[in-house]
Amino acid sequence: MTEIKTTETVRTTCPYCGVGCGVLATRHENGKITVAGDPDHPSNFGRLCSKGSALGETLSLDGRLLYPEIAGERSDWETALDLVAHRFSEAIRDHGPDSVAFYVSGQILTEDYYVANKLIKGFIGSANIDTNSRLCMASSVAGHRRAFGADTVPGTYEDLELADLVVLVGSNLAWCHPVLFQRLESAKAANPALRIVVIDPRQTATTSIADLHLALKPDTDVALFNGLLAFLSEARALDLNYINRFTEEFENTIQAAGPCEIGAIAEKTGLSRQDIALFYKMVARTEKTVTVYSQGVNQSVVGTDKVNAILNTHLATGRIGRPGMGPFSVTGQPNAMGGREVGGLANMLAAHMGLDNADHRRIVQDFWQSPVIADRQGLKAVDLFKAVKAGRIKALWVMATSPVDSLPDADGIAEALTECPFVVVSEVTRDADMVPFADVLLPAAAWGEKDGTVTNSERRISRQRRFLDLPGEVRPDWWHFSEVARKMGFEAAFSYPNAAAIFREHAALSSHRNGGMRDFDIGAYKGVSDAQYDALTPFQWPQAAGNAASQTRFFANGGFFTDSGKGRFVPVAFRTPRKLERAYPFLLNTGRVRDQWHTMTRTAKTSRLTSHIAEPFAELHPQDADRLGVSPADLVEVKSPHGTALVRALVTERVRPGEVFVPMHWTDQFASQARIDAVVAPETDPHSGQPGSKFTPVAVSKREMAWFGFAVLSRRPEAIAADYWAIAPIENGYRLEFAGRNEADLRTVVSALGTFGDDQLSIEDTVNGSFRQAFWQEERLQAAFFFSRRPVEVSRQWACGLLSGEPMADNRRSEVLAGRAPADRPDPGAIVCSCFQVGCNQISDAARCGAGSVAAIGETLKAGTNCGSCRSEIQTLLDTLATESLDETDLAKAG
Numbered sequence: 016m017t018e019i020k021t022t023e024t025v026r027t028t029c030p031y032c033g034v035g036c037g038v039l040a041t042r043h044e045n046g047k048i049t050v051a052g053d054p055d056h057p058s059n060f061g062r063l064c065s066k067g068s069a070l071g072e073t074l075s076l077d078g079r080l081l082y083p084e085i086a087g088e089r090s091d092w093e094t095a096l097d098l099v100a101h102r103f104s105e106a107i108r109d110h111g112p113d114s115v116a117f118y119v120s121g122q123i124l125t126e127d128y129y130v131a132n133k134l135i136k137g138f139i140g141s142a143n144i145d146t147n148s149r150l151c152m153a154s155s156v157a158g159h160r161r162a163f164g165a166d167t168v169p170g171t172y173e174d175l176e177l178a179d180l181v182v183l184v185g186s187n188l189a190w191c192h193p194v195l196f197q198r199l200e201s202a203k204a205a206n207p208a209l210r211i212v213v214i215d216p217r218q219t220a221t222t223s224i225a226d227l228h229l230a231l232k233p234d235t236d237v238a239l240f241n242g243l244l245a246f247l248s249e250a251r252a253l254d255l256n257y258i259n260r261f262t263e264e265f266e267n268t269i270q271a272a273g274p275c276e277i278g279a280i281a282e283k284t285g286l287s288r289q290d291i292a293l294f295y296k297m298v299a300r301t302e303k304t305v306t307v308y309s310q311g312v313n314q315s316v317v318g319t320d321k322v323n324a325i326l327n328t329h330l331a332t333g334r335i336g337r338p339g340m341g342p343f344s345v346t347g348q349p350n351a352m353g354g355r356e357v358g359g360l361a362n363m364l365a366a367h368m369g370l371d372n373a374d375h376r377r378i379v380q381d382f383w384q385s386p387v388i389a390d391r392q393g394l395k396a397v398d399l400f401k402a403v404k405a406g407r408i409k410a411l412w413v414m415a416t417s418p419v420d421s422l423p424d425a426d427g428i429a430e431a432l433t434e435c436p437f438v439v440v441s442e443v444t445r446d447a448d449m450v451p452f453a454d455v456l457l458p459a460a461a462w463g464e465k466d467g468t469v470t471n472s473e474r475r476i477s478r479q480r481r482f483l484d485l486p487g488e489v490r491p492d493w494w495h496f497s498e499v500a501r502k503m504g505f506e507a508a509f510s511y512p513n514a515a516a517i518f519r520e521h522a523a524l525s526s527h528r529n530g531g532m533r534d535f536d537i538g539a540y541k542g543v544s545d546a547q548y549d550a551l552t553p554f555q556w557p558q559a560a561g562n563a564a565s566q567t568r569f570f571a572n573g574g575f576f577t578d579s580g581k582g583r584f585v586p587v588a589f590r591t592p593r594k595l596e597r598a599y600p601f602l603l604n605t606g607r608v609r610d611q612w613h614t615m616t617r618t619a620k621t622s623r624l625t626s627h628i629a630e631p632f633a634e635l636h637p638q639d640a641d642r643l644g645v646s647p648a649d650l651v652e653v654k655s656p657h658g659t660a661l662v663r664a665l666v667t668e669r670v671r672p673g674e675v676f677v678p679m680h681w682t683d684q685f686a687s688q689a690r691i692d693a694v695v696a697p698e699t700d701p702h703s704g705q706p707g708s709k710f711t712p713v714a715v716s717k718r719e720m721a722w723f724g725f726a727v728l729s730r731r732p733e734a735i736a737a738d739y740w741a742i743a744p745i746e747n748g749y750r751l752e753f754a755g756r757n758e759a760d761l762r763t764v765v766s767a768l769g770t771f772g773d774d775q776l777s778i779e780d781t782v783n784g785s786f787r788q789a790f791w792q793e794e795r796l797q798a799a800f801f802f803s804r805r806p807v808e809v810s811r812q813w814a815c816g817l818l819s820g821e822p823m824a825d826n827r828r829s830e831v832l833a834g835r836a837p838a839d840r841p842d843p844g845a846i847v848c849s850c851f852q853v854g855c856n857q858i859s860d861a862a863r864c865g866a867g868s869v870a871a872i873g874e875t876l877k878a879g880t881n882c883g884s885c886r887s888e889i890q891t892l893l894d895t896l897a898t899e900s901l902d903e904t905d906l907a908k909a910g
């Protein structure tokens with residue numbers, strides 16, 4: 016491979032969400048990497064969110080897996096690959112092709128994915144490949160296929176800007192697709208007539224932009240959208256011409272939807288009649304309507320029906336495939352779409368072809384010249400791990416995903432993996448929950464070290480480019496698969512010199528005997544040279560050969576991929592969500608926070624991103640907290656028949672009474688017991704096999720603790736033996752929250768953390784049980800501990816700033832033990848803007864001094880002026896302050 020030049024700027028794509036922003040990565044002479052938004056990329060035009068902006072700080076080799084390992088011992092590639100090939104071949108020989116499986120990820124590149132799918136479906140002869148996209152996009156895929164005959168996303172990002180009404184269903188766009196949210200914010204500023212409706216049981220950062228927030232009861236979306244369809248019909252807002260010319264099954268569907276009885280819908284959804292009527296009228300009168308939907312729709316046991324209930328309303332109004340209108344499933348992972356394009360799901364073939372279609376199987380087998388072709392569906396994620404547990408899978412390969420954290424019944428998954436005879440894990444880090452389960456660990460090239468392509472939510476294919484040398488012995492994921500394939504006897508079909516060669520083959524397959532029959536066609540690229548591949552600029556499919564400038568939207572004039580060529584209405588009946596039993600009276604909802612990515616293996620490498628939210632939490636309504644005797648910052652246990660999590664109580668009206676929200680991010684690497692998927696029930700949608708990760712009946716209770724502790728430490732402790740702990744990096748070390756049930760354990764826990772310095776000071780207050788201790792080494796603070804019988808009330812932001820690494824004057828030592836900032840150095844408060852490290856106290860102070868808008872806060876403090884991800888939170892803070900001062904004026908008047 017060619018050496019990377021220093022101080023060269025490389026255009027590549029962000030490895031996080033499905034917005035697919037272009038970034039410019041520059042490696043400087045001193046080895047430092049800086050990352051900026053690519054002004055020429057059509058997804059972001061230079062913008063980046065907090066995660067994208069912090070990419071340069073997450074590239075250190077700390078904790079990286081650099082060499083192959085067998086049974087936890089360093090090995091070499093030859094031995095490791097031989098072993099993998101041998102064990103897979105042996106299982107296939109003795110137990111048949113369905114005794115092996117791959118479980119991969121929407122975070123590998125299209126080229127990686129293509130090779131995995133080709134190996135298992137065309138050469139091993141099994142469709143046992145599934146991916147974390149099953150937990151993410153499967154209901155959208157199933158819904159698209161039912162309605163359109165193919166997994167087609169009809170619209171483009173621009174449609175959100177051209178719309179007059181954007182309906183966000185089960186999407187926290189502000190935190191999860193931040194740059195798309197920024198584009199929407201700008202569109203609203205430019206077009207004040209643009210209305211935004213958010214449909215989400217929770218109040219989120221996204222609801223701050225909403226003209227209308229419908230906080231419906233969980234899993235009642237079908238009732239709301241069936242009602243909308245009926246309303247549109249009664250209000251004569253249908254496009255009968257479109258329905259007659261381009262669709263089928265309308266009559267059945269409108270009948271199934273029934274009459275529009277707002278009272279009954281209000282009953283089912285828990286919404287007010289006025290809000291429902293307002294929403295329906297907005298949709299009826301706005302032609303340019305875009306409905307964006309995400310995991311509040313997909314991750315449900317009725318997810319596919321939710322998708323079709325939404326699609327029905329767009330087909331019925333003909334609002335699809337034209338500028339400013341359409342249904343829009345936004346994808347989560349950077350390459351969720353690419354994975355679907357290569358067919359990396361157990362029920363798909365390749366290039367959007369179907370496993371159940373004999374013609375398609377012939378096309379693919381002929382193209383691959385493969386000895387076999389899988390001819391029936393493989394096991395979908397949840398069932399796949401059930402088969403592992405039952406001993407039916409003899410060899411399993413997991414790549415770029417952490418099923419012990421992200422699949423429901425995660426403790427059950429861990430058990431299954433322990434029992435599996437042979438587990439291969441391709442990973443980038445050693446500090447991941449999957450590592451202990453691997454018989455063979457294969458070191459993968461990480462972002463910045465590998466070449467390939469990804470497809471974003473709007474079908475845009477962009478290059479990821481290498482700008483770093485491969486460290487240690489890491490190799491790209493496609494190479495892991497192709498080397499094993501070669502050792503299994505399939506040299507000819509897997510002799511790829513580079514990623515470009517795989518891309519060419521993938522493009523050629525998409526156009527092989529296509530002729531406009533299939534939506535996915537990038538035949539225009541089948542002949543790209545290596546140099547052209549290197550220079551590839553982002554493009555949207557379809558791009559058929561000889562027809563490169565084809566349209567960028569689908570279905571404005573029919574052209575569906577069903578047998579009849581017509582779009583299909585799907586009658587969907589509302590299913591009343593499961594009643595809660597007395598033992599599990601709360602509903603657990605799960606999802607994401609702004610600055611962390613999934614299991615945090617990359618985003619928790621920089622203190623900039625952990626400064627926003629550093630601890631796992633449960634949002635709990637004040638009424639529920641009262642009833643349970645839970646005060647803010649207590650520790651609560653969230654429990655289902657599957658497992659238990661222990662997290663901090665965040666008492667807030669953002670959630671509905673009876674519901675709790677816990678983020679999905681914390682793993683055993685960062686907390687004692689916060690893997691929330693250990694609690695989530697493994698119930699799936701019957702059409703898509705996607706788990707209902709947002710709906711688990713749980714019990715919530717306060718966990719009594721004898722002591723609570725908070726510490727800042729200059730290094731990660733040797734062992735944390737406390738009943739509860741959560742750790743996060745800070746600028747010069749770590750911050751640790753911990754707590755214990757027994758007072759007597761406190762000293763043991765502290766001594767197990769290791770020693771921090773010779774020079775020590777402590778103070779104890781035996782009356783209230785508070786105890787503080789700090790350690791210095793050569794006048795530099797190494798550790799400060801704060802203990803109390805109640806949750807520790809020390810300002811975290813101030814305490815984190817103490818570990819400056821600089822010598823500390825004697826007179827400041829008492830400040831440390833006093834546990835609060837001196838008057839001349841005010842406490843910034845909890846960090847809101849991670850780019851400039853601006854806290855909520857600073858924002859409140861500036862607002863009180865007259866900075867009354869997000870823009871004014873930006874001018875005064877810079878907060879919100881870099882990536883902009885925090886702007887909705889600043890707005891919410893300003894709104895709260897405004898209501899507080901209103902209350903004060905009201906009180907003054909009343910007085």
Ligand SMILES: Nc1nc2c(c(=O)[nH]1)N[C@H]1C(S)=C(S)[C@@H](COP(=O)(O)OP(=O)(O)OC[C@H]3O[C@@H](n4cnc5c(=O)[nH]c(N)nc54)[C@H](O)[C@@H]3O)O[C@H]1N2
Pocket residue numbers: 032033151184185186187188190191192214215216217219232233234235236309310311312346347348604605606607608609610611612613709
């Ligand atoms: N910061 C950050 N961004 C990310 C990711 C990340 O890890 N961190 N991950 C990426 C990935 S892979 C994905 S898939 C996307 C996910 O992006 P989103 O889907 O936007 O995110 P979630 O937080 O999972 O869930 C969205 C919302 O669904 C709501 N919801 C729950 N139940 C229901 C319901 O019954 N009906 C409705 N209408 N809403 C409901 C939840 O309250 C939640 O606010 O984010 C991507 N972007």
Ligand SMILES: Nc1nc2c(c(=O)[nH]1)N[C@H]1C(S)=C(S)[C@@H](COP(=O)(O)OP(=O)(O)OC[C@H]3O[C@@H](n4cnc5c(=O)[nH]c(N)nc54)[C@H](O)[C@@H]3O)O[C@H]1N2
Pocket residue numbers: 120122123147148150151152310314347348414415416417418420421422441442443444447459460461462492605606607612613614615616617679691692695708709
């Ligand atoms: N309760 C609940 N559970 C959920 C969800 C939810 O909302 N609620 N959301 C679901 C969704 S939508 C998703 S997408 C999943 C995500 O869940 P996972 O896929 O399990 O989470 P990640 O942390 O993204 O896992 C990626 C792993 O791959 C490693 N990795 C990173 N880059 C590379 C690479 O280039 N090659 C290789 N080989 N490894 C790499 C990372 O270190 C990490 O260990 O979680 C799902 N689970």
Ligand code: SF4
Pocket residue numbers: 029030031032033034035036059062063064065066067068192193194195
């Ligand atoms: S919105 Fe943020 S996380 Fe998503 S691709 Fe853009 S920079 Fe990356």
Ligand SMILES: [Mo]
Pocket residue numbers: 150151152347348
């Ligand atoms: Mo996802």
